[in-house]
Amino acid sequence: MIVDDDENWIFVSKLLLKRVGLQNGIITAKNGLEAFTKLQDLASAGDKKLPDLILLDIRMPVMDGFGFLEKTTKTDPIDLSQTKVYICSSSLNPGDKEKAALYPIAGFLTKPLTKEVLQGILG
Template identity: 55%
Template sequence: MVTKPEKWQQINVVLVVDDDDNWCFVSKKILQKAGVGKDIITANNGQQALEILQAFAAEGKKLPELIFLDIKMPLMDGFQFLEIATKSAELDLSRTKIFVCSSSFLSKDKDRAKQYPVAGFITKPLTLEILRDILPSD
């Protein structure tokens, strides 16, 4: 009997944006274990993530289906990234689910995230259970 893969197992590209290399590594391992994303890319800040997305768009590549975005990072934080990326004419994020991932428990951070087209706010760490809760299945 052939089982039909769940929708989240059909995700090709995931972008993890966080200045903590350990969190990027662990998130990548969890995503791989869950079978989410054939290609998991990491960026250490919002500026680097923006450059990755702009390069994808310039090359005509499909943008990541999922972005896990920290909010507190040097150079360009997650909110600055959201402000630029979601208003950019060259980036069509309409098929990208962005999840803000933070260790913050502050309601002001959650409220601010709601000002952008994000799919949700996740309190770190990312777990298999959280993935099952946030990603659609058939």
């Protein structure tokens, strides 16, 4: 899942995911609320698996990345324990990294994302 309000970033991220072999089932959302709603729909469907990977921007309209993390960590039946959540941001603010560390994320990636970075996090 790619959660970002920048259409260009979503396009590039999808290309990179395809280059590392993840071309099927890429879900996109333009803000945290849209992403949360999509996860809620998947979780309530029962048989649908939640994403293995979420690339999450911090700064977005409607609901930012931190709002998304806050809401998903406190909402049943959404269980992201098997999902790697990476914040992908161009922010250089140390406070953003400190705040991100309060949530169960796999890491904080600085934009732009590269094929090599993606291969590294996917193992």
